[in-house]
Amino acid sequence: EEFCRKLPKVELHAHLNTSFSMTFLNELLRKSGNLNGVSLEDLHLAEAKPLAEGFAIFSKLHQVFRTEETIYQLTHSVIREFAEDNVKYLELRSTPKHIPETGLTRDIYMQTMVRAVQDCQKEGVDITVRLLVSIDRRQGVEVAKIAVDLAERWMKSTQGLVIGMDFSGDPKVGDASDYIPVFLDAARRGLKLSLHLAEIPLYKETKKVLQACCGHCVLRIGHGTFLHRYESNQGHEEIEDLVVQWKIPIEACVTSNILSKTVNGPGSHHFWYWHRKQHPVILCTDGKGVFGCLLSDEYYRVAKEFSLGREDLVSMALSTFDSIFESDDLKQRLRDILRSFCEKEQ
Ligand code: 5GP
Numbered sequence: 001e002e003f004c005r006k007l008p009k010v011e012l013h014a015h016l017n018t019s020f021s022m023t024f025l026n027e028l029l030r031k032s033g034n035l036n037g038v039s040l041e042d043l044h045l046a047e048a049k050p051l052a053e054g055f056a057i058f059s060k061l062h063q064v065f066r067t068e069e070t071i072y073q074l075t076h077s078v079i080r081e082f083a084e085d086n087v088k089y090l091e092l093r094s095t096p097k098h099i100p101e102t103g104l105t106r107d108i109y110m111q112t113m114v115r116a117v118q119d120c121q122k123e124g125v126d127i128t129v130r131l132l133v134s135i136d137r138r139q140g141v142e143v144a145k146i147a148v149d150l151a152e153r154w155m156k157s158t159q160g161l162v163i164g165m166d167f168s169g170d171p172k173v174g175d176a177s178d179y180i181p182v183f184l185d186a187a188r189r190g191l192k193l194s195l196h197l198a199e200i201p202l203y204k205e206t207k208k209v210l211q212a213c214c215g216h217c218v219l220r221i222g223h224g225t226f227l228h229r230y231e232s233n234q235g236h237e238e239i240e241d242l243v244v245q246w247k248i249p250i251e252a253c254v255t256s257n258i259l260s261k262t263v264n265g266p267g268s269h270h271f272w273y274w275h276r277k278q279h280p281v282i283l284c285t286d287g288k289g290v291f292g293c294l295l296s297d298e299y300y301r302v303a304k305e306f307s308l309g310r311e312d313l314v315s316m317a318l319s320t321f322d323s324i325f326e327s328d329d330l331k332q333r334l335r336d337i338l339r340s341f342c343e344k345e346q
Pocket of ligand 1: 093094095199256
């Protein structure tokens with residue numbers, strides 16, 4: 001457990017609003033007296049519940065984090081907490097909110113996140129952070145286009161601190177393939193894409209998106225629970241073939257998937273399928289607050305379940321560096337950090 005905590009790691013799938021810590025929420029509650037009518041217990045999944053219950057929690061969180069100040073504090077504390085867990089590189093994603101009652105605009109939301117990242121940098125927090133702008137599929141294609149414009153503008157004005165887009169939100173709402181032109185447009189503007197795909201068995205939209213985007217976008221897949229060949233998806237083998245052919249990294253959120261009941265247990269998680277195939281797969285938290293897991297917990301859980309030793313964990317961490325949306329120089333820096341960690345551990 002201690003080894004997993006000390007291991008230098010990258011976190012590539014973390015939603016800002018679901019990544020709070022209980023310490024942070026308690027502090028917020030102490031300072032402001034209440035959490036806009038939401039109770040602490042309502043904000044995390046203590047036991048496995050259907051995916052819809054998770055989305056009910058996300059809405060409550062959006063009632064809590066509604067002002068520039070709380071978004072700043074949340075971003076700042078989430079970054080610090082990942083750094084304390086020895087995450088050396090973090091891609092943090094969030095849906096920019098427009099909340100007229102509190103004066104929050106999507107632009108102020110971006111500015112606030114960026115300011116928190118830059119302040120952490122100035123304060124010497126030992127982590128490199130990049131931001132992804134989320135598209136919420138419940139909000140429709142027009143809002144998605146606004147998000148792409150916003151991301152491009154902030155990518156340019158921050159010299160690449162904003163680095164790409166995330167596509168998420170309730171997979172039961174809308175059709176991901178409606179967003180294909182938006183994805184291609186974002187990629188043309190130089191934005192990298194992490195798309196929630198096949199989180200539930202939606203073979204048609206998954207296939208269409210992959211067929212359209214592979215080869216045109218720098219791409220990773222969030223969750224990807226139903227991409228691989230298994231007994232129920234016969235006739236959809238093309239999905240796995242595309243993922244393999246284009247070597248698309250998969251962000252595997254083990255605890256989140258188990259608590260959201262899209263996967264039965266750690267032993268049946270698709271992480272192992274891809275890992276055994278030596279396909280790029282990265283352990284991620286998804287929302288360390290809602291799902292109550294640190295990234296080191298995810299490594300420990302997998303190590304225990306699949307009897308992985310220290311060397312396995314080191315090579316697993318090493319392999320994740322190739323999937324970051326950043327330059328070869330930064331990948332090399334991460335490898336150097338890991339090498340000196342291993343030397344110290346010997
Ligand atoms: P935010 O974008 O507000 O910082 O983070 C919360 C949002 O991320 C949710 O409202 C939802 O759109 C998205 N999200 C967080 N976790 C998940 C997940 O497990 N699956 C999907 N599809 N979307 C998620």
